[in-house]
Amino acid sequence: MTDFRLPSLGADMDEGTLLEWRVAPGQAVKKGDIVAVVDTSKAAIDVEVWVDGTVRELLTKVGEKIPVGTVMARLLVPGEQVVEIPPAPVAPAVRVVRAAAPATLPLAAPAESGPAARRPVSPAARRRAVELGVPLTGLAGTGAGGAVTLADVEHADVERAALRSVAASVPPAVDRAVDRAAEMRKVIAAAMARSKREIPHYYLAEPVPMRAALGWLRAHNESQPVTQRLLPAVLLIKAVALALHEVPEMNGTFIDGGFRPSAAAHVGVAISLRRGGLIAPALHDVGDKPLPQLMAELGDLVQRARAGSLRSSELADPTVTVTNLGDQGVEAVHGVIYPPQVALVGFGRIGERAWVEAGRIVALPMVTASLAADHRVSDGHRGALFLARVRELLQRPQDL
Structure with missing residues (x-):
């Protein structure tokens, strides 16, 4: 039997709440x-299964909040067999004979009807119950033969006061939609604090001429319908992915004290959410896909991220993150690495700047590419080679 556990969907996730099962026991x-x-x-995340098999049992209930790693279900995968455990033999029934309870002489004749009328209550306890407003009905006695004593009445009054205090201290329920932004900011803060605490960052930046890239993009888009035109962002993301193959120290994760390089470039794209906060789901295998396909996948990813309809693999798989704040007008981005990744690439706005070309000062469209990298895995020399490769690739956009 194979356990299906709640996966970690990022360094800032410790737990999750099951909203819905999409399968049932016995389903392949x-x-x-x-x-x-x-x-x-x-967000609400669609969680995928990682093996072929048959669902044997569902262990987590809808609405239940569970920590990462909890076994949610059990699967029978090909090659496994179910071992049926025979039921334990049923023990023969044993007849229990109860002895009659001894008669108890009341200490005082109760004035109440019902169960309290048959329960002995001391005169002092009765007077105190009237003073405190404690009902004798249902009150358990600790005196001889179950008699209600003065101490029983006073203890019941203390318990009632404690219950009233607890009820008064419970805050009103906060609507989930209103509270989610604050909760998201809290977990982002925890992840970023962990990153700065555990990862020795170093930062590099490189000015990148964009005349060739924008010229090629303009010519390409002229022959395309509006819905299939490319944005500069897709060129930047593809250039990063190709550079990762040549400088692999930037592509992977640092887990359990060691670097685990990734053969594929799964680029996490930082996306701002309308309700506030940030999420960075992955575009998979970016280096192997043509630009039109990447553009379509990027548009779909942004739309689903803002609608709260992502898959678990899109949050768990990124091997590097790219953040592009050019639309906000900033010149450069010096980001914080998202653990357990080892690098973050940032791009500022594309704008004209003075540039020396062939001994003349000219105005060229430029963008600043920045790198935040983990010094445990790489050094400044390798980081500089990576940014230089990104720059070179953007000078030959037809090869992306």
Whole structure:
């Protein structure tokens, strides 16, 4: 039997709430199928299964909040067999004979009807109950034969006061939609604090001429319908992915004290959400895809991220993150690495700047490419080679 556990969907995720099961016991599933929807601090995420098999049992209830790593279900994968455990033998029934309770002489004749009328209550306890407003009905006695004593009445009054205090201290429920932005900001803060605490960052920046890239983009888009035109962002992302293959120290994760390089470039794209906060789902295998396909996937990813409809693999798989704040008018971005990744690439706005070309000062469209990298895995020399390669690739956009 194979355990299906709640996956970690990022360094800022410690727990999740099951919103929906998409499968039932006995149902066959294939790798990549969506089996559940889990609510995190950022969005409702479609959780995929990682193996082929058959669902044997569901262990987590809808609405239940569970920590990362909790076994949510059990699957029977090909090659496994179910071992049926025979039920334990049923023990013969034993007849229990109860002895009659001894008669108890009342200490005082109760004035109440019902159960309290048959329960002995001391005169002092009765007077105190009237003073405190404690009902004797249902009050358990600790005196001889179950008699209600003065101490029983006073203890019941203390318990009632404590319950009233607890009820008064419970805050009103906060609407989930209103509270999500604050919760997201809290987990982002925790992840970024962890990053700065654990990762020895170093930063580099490189001015990149964009005349060739924008000229090629303009010519390409002239022959395309509006819905299929490319944006500069897709050129930047593709250049990063290709440069990662040549400087692999920037592509992977640092886990359990060691670097784990990734053969594929799964680029996390930083996306701002309308309700506030940030999320960075992955574009998979960026280096192997043509620009039109990447553009379509990028548009779909942004739309689904803002609608709260992402898949778990899109949050768990990024091997590097790219953040582009050019539309906000900033010149450069010096970001914080998202653990367990080891690098973050930033781009500022594309704008005209003075540039020396062939001994003359000219105005060229430029963008500042920046790198935040993990000094445990790479050094400034390798980081500089990476940015230089990004710059070179953007001078030959037809090869992207």
